[in-house]
Amino acid sequence: MHGLAAVYKKELQDQLSSYRFVILFALIAMVSFITSYMAAVHLRENLETLSATRFPFLMLFSTPGVMFSMIQFVAFFGPLIGIVSGFDAINRERSQGTLIKVIAQPVYRDAVINGKFLAGVTTVALMFTAILLVISGFGLAVVGVVPGVEEILRLFIYLVVSIFYIAFWLALSILFSILFKSMATSALASVALWIFLSFFVSLGAEVAADMLVPIDRKNESTPEEVLRHVHVQEAVSLFSPMVLYSNATATIIDPMRKTTRSFVLMGPLEELLSARFRNPLTLGQSLLIVLPHMLALVAITVICFAISYTIFMLQEVRT
Template identity: 55%
Template sequence: MWTICRKELADHFSSTRFLILFCLILMVALVSTYLAAASVREALEGTSKPSQVFLLLFTTPFSEKFFSVAQFIAFFGPLLGIIMGFDAINRERQHRTLAKLVSQPIFRDAVINGKFLAGAFTISIALLSLLLLLSGIGLMAVGVVPGQEEIGRLVLYLIISIAYVSFWMGLAILFSILFRSLATSALASVALWIVFSFFIGLASDLVAGAFAPVKNPRDPEEIVANHRLAGAISLASPAVL
């Protein structure tokens, strides 16, 4: 299994599509963090710095039409996992190397586990380097040193992000096992990502409006019930959860 893992690691880090997507995510995250840092620094001029201001760099969008870093990773991080996993098995079928691979004295599940571990390790390195780089930019731009609680929250966020992106990579690997065609497995993975990332939010508002409508906008109980139902339904989306 570890031999397969090392081989897949080399393939991932030399893959052009992985490098292009990671550079794209890095570029957008850098711009978002820099602009958010400028916005936070401007807002804090002449005032005492509140607690946990360093975390605002990752959670504050610099405009209403743009994502924060956390939102960007939540919505587009799955694409990184999907690209790394949608052809994990059926690519071996097309290149006629799967039969040679499973004919070796290894367990068949070691092939899948090795590919998944390699992908998870690659995702961990990518997200860790991204978080460290953004933290360095935030330190220079805002001039605020994060406290122990903020560092702990960033570490927890990193672990959750790795598990989140790895979850989508695992789904993509599953589709690569179920479908022989590379295009079919890629489309199935992307379609599932679109449904859970975008359509669930729209569906939650529609269902909440149907089962807990706000007939009187001045009635706080109706408004709270509507928002609670919409929030409960939106938890079906991994991005919200």
């Protein structure tokens, strides 16, 4: 175990003292800060008139300020944190000739990859927890609302899910750093996959739905057809980790959300009726809705890391 501890310690030191961490941290902190400031100002105005808000504190994270809310921002740019901290994990060691030196010491070979992954996850966790705490404290001051136990629990779950989400991208970029000898290639491959999974899968989902269950907008499709169309679209878009993550966190952060579906078939009268009786879900109920999403996120992270681990263990190291 001393091998793992040694690699972990060294990698953590490297991560935390690197310029890229400082730049990334500054960027993410700045954007989150501005976003939640907007949300807070907006919220404070509403709090005076809106009496129905039961969880004002959580709205700090879910209310879109100017362009996007804090959770939307993390869904979009969280992967970048993972990619930037992992894309050169193994191939940099290889190209500077330090990998062979480390594994020629009396350590198990997996100490290298485990140590790097754990150090990356720790960095992400530290960064994210810090930002979340700062925003919470800031919201406390601006909005003047104290979070309840349930809100704190929801925030905590949000934190854990977010760390897994970013860890997935970290594992993926470490995988590319094992597969590709060149650091530029592995960075590019990770970013390409990020863009594909985050932006193009949702486009592809629409195309797939249109092809499989075409809806004729002129000749009134049956409600069943419309539903099937939406089902296909949702199923395909779940291939995107971003969609998984957005659905999961939106439901966790917003107790008013009763489903991860964005599409609800409802007439205006029914909507009015239901709005009168809107009650928040309990934490357990919210969790139940997004449990599959959260498990899927954890699963893809674990699978991705397992693949990197296996390839790394079987690869021959000469430099």
